[in-house]
Amino acid sequence: MTDLILTSRMVDHPADSHTIARYVDTGGYKALTKALSEMTPETIIEEVKASNMRGRGGAGFPTGVKWGFLAATEPRYLVVNGDESEPGTFKDRQLLERDPHQLIEGVIISSYALNVHHAFIYIRGEYPKPARRVQRAIYEAYEAGYLGENIHGTGFSLDITVHLGGGAYICGEETALLNSLEGRRGEPRLKPPFPAVEGLYAKPTIVNNVESISNIPWMINNSGIAYAAIGPERSAGTRMFSLSGHVERPGNYEVVMGMTWRDLIYDIGGGIPDGRELKAWIPGGASAPWFVPEEHLETLVTIDDIAQAGSMAGSGAVIVMDDTTNVVAAAHRLVRFFAHESCGQCTPCREGTSWLENVLRRILDGKGRPEDIDLLLEISNGISPGLAWPPAMTTICPLGPSAVSPITSITRWFMPEVEAMIGGSEVSNV
Amino acid sequence: MNQVISQWSHANQERAGKILDAYPEKRSAIMPLLYIASLEHDFASPDAMREVAELTGVTPAQVLSVASFYTMFKRDGVGKYLVSVCTSISCFLQGADEVLEAVEEATGIHHGETSEDGRFSVEHVECIGACGGAPAVQVNYELVEGLTPDKARQLIEWLTDSQPEVVLTDEMQQLFGGQRSFDWGSSEPEGAIAPVPAFGPYGSVGEDR
Numbered sequence: 001m002t003d004l005i006l007t008s009r010m011v012d013h014p015a016d017s018h019t020i021a022r023y024v025d026t027g028g029y030k031a032l033t034k035a036l037s038e039m040t041p042e043t044i045i046e047e048v049k050a051s052n053m054r055g056r057g058g059a060g061f062p063t064g065v066k067w068g069f070l071a072a073t074e075p076r077y078l079v080v081n082g083d084e085s086e087p088g089t090f091k092d093r094q095l096l097e098r099d100p101h102q103l104i105e106g107v108i109i110s111s112y113a114l115n116v117h118h119a120f121i122y123i124r125g126e127y128p129k130p131a132r133r134v135q136r137a138i139y140e141a142y143e144a145g146y147l148g149e150n151i152h153g154t155g156f157s158l159d160i161t162v163h164l165g166g167g168a169y170i171c172g173e174e175t176a177l178l179n180s181l182e183g184r185r186g187e188p189r190l191k192p193p194f195p196a197v198e199g200l201y202a203k204p205t206i207v208n209n210v211e212s213i214s215n216i217p218w219m220i221n222n223s224g225i226a227y228a229a230i231g232p233e234r235s236a237g238t239r240m241f242s243l244s245g246h247v248e249r250p251g252n253y254e255v256v257m258g259m260t261w262r263d264l265i266y267d268i269g270g271g272i273p274d275g276r277e278l279k280a281w282i283p284g285g286a287s288a289p290w291f292v293p294e295e296h297l298e299t300l301v302t303i304d305d306i307a308q309a310g311s312m313a314g315s316g317a318v319i320v321m322d323d324t325t326n327v328v329a330a331a332h333r334l335v336r337f338f339a340h341e342s343c344g345q346c347t348p349c350r351e352g353t354s355w356l357e358n359v360l361r362r363i364l365d366g367k368g369r370p371e372d373i374d375l376l377l378e379i380s381n382g383i384s385p386g387l388a389w390p391p392a393m394t395t396i397c398p399l400g401p402s403a404v405s406p407i408t409s410i411t412r413w414f415m416p417e418v419e420a421m422i423g424g425s426e427v428s429n430v
Numbered sequence: 431m432n433q434v435i436s437q438w439s440h441a442n443q444e445r446a447g448k449i450l451d452a453y454p455e456k457r458s459a460i461m462p463l464l465y466i467a468s469l470e471h472d473f474a475s476p477d478a479m480r481e482v483a484e485l486t487g488v489t490p491a492q493v494l495s496v497a498s499f500y501t502m503f504k505r506d507g508v509g510k511y512l513v514s515v516c517t518s519i520s521c522f523l524q525g526a527d528e529v530l531e532a533v534e535e536a537t538g539i540h541h542g543e544t545s546e547d548g549r550f551s552v553e554h555v556e557c558i559g560a561c562g563g564a565p566a567v568q569v570n571y572e573l574v575e576g577l578t579p580d581k582a583r584q585l586i587e588w589l590t591d592s593q594p595e596v597v598l599t600d601e602m603q604q605l606f607g608g609q610r611s612f613d614w615g616s617s618e619p620e621g622a623i624a625p626v627p628a629f630g631p632y633g634s635v636g637e638d639r
Contacts, residue, residue: 094612126502128629131627135629182458186500
């Protein structure tokens with residue numbers, strides 16, 4: 001259909017796609033030369049706006065529009081969000097490890113467009129190998145004159161600092177990430193002010209996901225309009241999907257959106273192993289409400305179609321569950337995650353996620369009470385009133401409401417199974 | 431600065447200086463310096479936190495408030511090999527609980543514990559981004575994907591017997607791993623020398639690497 005944007009180099013040159021020699025040899029840093037010598041910051045921003053690319057971190061906000069909010073004062077900062085921690089997601093890890101120069105070229109072009117002279121790449125602490133690859137690529141880029149003072153005689157200067165996280169999912173939330181980068185607890189900030197106005201060190205800051213920024217060099221080489229022409233109108237470009245769970249061929253797949261879920265799970269993912277049946281899947285990372293085959297196999301894989309069906313494309317993580325899956329056990333595992341990762345600032349999230357975990361735990365232990373389903377829904381409603389998606393918020397950030405997704409999913413689609421577990425019937429574990 | 435950390439290795443003192451210079455505000459260096467201090471003191475000890483406080487111009491309590499927020503700053507002693515078993519959803523669906531059980535059996539310790547000989551610490555952790563190669567384990571944050579309970583047991587035995595000074599992700603993957611999240615490409619030369627993420631600027635891939 002179309003050439004891959006992000007992953008063709010690592011597919012064609014598996015041994016050395018991460019090196020500057022291979023990157024330059026395959027057309028790398030051409031976009032940077034073009035951007036710095038032939039384009040103004042304004043024309044670059046126009047290209048990114050024209051691309052209609054929506055941010056790949058989870059929220060799906062158009063990157064060009066976000067850039068447009070950046071306040072005029074200086075200094076200003078660009079921060080790349082490589083904290084990839086949404087359960088089921090491992091796409092940025094591959095982009096960082098296998099093609100770090102693509103990201104770095106994107107950072108340099110973006111920094112030039114945004115008049116930034118110090119950019120940061122925040123990488124989760126559990127990704128030391130991706131961090132080493134990126135750091136070595138940065139050293140190579142300095143040596144080649146793509147970073148540092150007066151880049152290739154253009155008068156533009158940029159430094160990049162890699163910063164490792166400390167093991168906290170919440171730092172993927174952009175204001176928590178900025179607090180972490182400032183040497184503070186990774187607690188999300190109240191917004192407004194938004195980072196584009198008061199971000200890192202209270203200066204104007206753009207925070208973009210690794211995959212988003214990795215797309216920038218292609219846009220400069222091929223134009224924003226060419227990018228917008230790929231795929232459905234409001235889900236432009238290619239997108240990395242991470243397939244995991246009960247699927248024959250787990251892995252990352254760079255695809256053009258607009259296929260059905262049946263295509264993605266059965267054709268691309270190879271279907272369900274061992275002749276099992278598909279029971280449910282999570283379409284966009286642990287935070288997203290689940291889909292089920294009776295309702296959603298023909299739903300289109302686009303950001304808007306997924307949203308209309310009551311869930312979200314999120315981080316592109318697709319977690320597949322077969323018919324042996326105990327949905328209460330799966331929900332417990334998901335809720336346990338959010339309870340563990342809650343930063344503790346907001347009472348509904350801090351208390352509610354742990355209560356949800358405890359109630360699910362006792363159901364799993366065979367000690368469920370008849371009123372537990374109502375209790376789960378009542379606690380959930382306290383975190384996210386109305387139990388809708390996108391969620392109503394009682395909290396600073398969406399972590400709390402994310403913990404509600406597994407609850408609404410199992411009670412909506414698998415109520416008889418949940419009731420049977422509370423009733424003491426035998427249900428096989430995973 | 432050098433007085434505060436004069437007992438640190440010369441190379442780590444230099445690294446600390448570079449890290450402090452790499453940020454517009456010194457406070458941003460707290461997390462990187464905590465990793466270096468954890469190497470110097472074997473974990474994020476009270477002394478380590480005091481030194482980081484002095485280097486960054488904040489109080490020790492402020493450093494503690496940061497260290498205590500993040501799971502990777504170990505404020506209690508930690509074994510030579512920190513074995514982190516992912517038990518989040520994708521690994522759980524592929525049998526991670528059985529892998530954790532095997533690791534606990536082979537080391538004789540449970541989540542959050544350190545063996546008496548100081549060789550192992552074991553923990554179950556939330557998603558480490560290896561979902562396509564589930565179930566996954568990290569040793570000193572270096573990754574092995576596609577484990578089975580048997581392979582996990584063998585990994586622990588191998589660590590016990592060969593006691594590698596540098597934990598290399600490709601070596602472990604080759605010996606004990608299976609399904610990977612994606613093609614890893616060429617092998618990675620650097621590895622972990624301690625239960626701290628192995629990253630050159632933090633001094634955690636060894637001297638002169």
